[in-house]
Amino acid sequence: MLKSLVVASGLALSLSAHAQNATCADTNAVITSVGRNFFVVNGGVTVNDHVWYSRATKFSFVGVPAVFPSTGELMDFVGIADPVAGCVASAITIKAAPQLSCTPAKSATASTGKGTVTAVGTNYIVIGGAYVNFAACTNTRFGKGLTAPAVGSAATWRGYVETNGNVMAQSLTFK
Secondary structure, X not given: OEEEEEOOOOOEEEEEOOOOOOEEEEXXXXXXXXXXOEEEEHHHOOHHHEEEOXXXXXXXXXXXXXXXXXXXXXXXXXXXXXXXXXXXXXXEXXXXXXXXXXXXXXXXXXXXXXXXXXXXXXXXXXXXXXXXXXXXXXXXXXXXXXXXXXXXXXXXXXXXXXXXXXXXXXXXXXX
């Protein structure tokens, strides 16, 4: 699309818009912060982790009271991506926060891994795109003077895959 504008001095200014309206979406994103007219999910690692809503946004609630969402709850959303502001949501579904337990369901798949921590949230860390949850029952060890999970630290986990696709760490070591 090309639009031209002639200003009073006779100069012509052309504006060109090439960007298509890209969509943004996520499933089981963890609400890590609640602001006025927006949520931050998954620790705000990417621009689309900033989810904006308005009166036009369709909200639904599954397994939680239909009240304002809280940190720790899960969110499914879809909308239009804004490269600066984040995701402008057209629909948001709020779901109950996962109940963290170090005892896996019989059908759970074992998970082990290691990598560098790229984000830290309430009871979770992100390592290479994997969300690794931890709880009071997690056997957690800290090395190199660390006393808490930190971005940039090396981490190793052993646990299982939860039904939402995240990992629940039964043991977690930071170096």
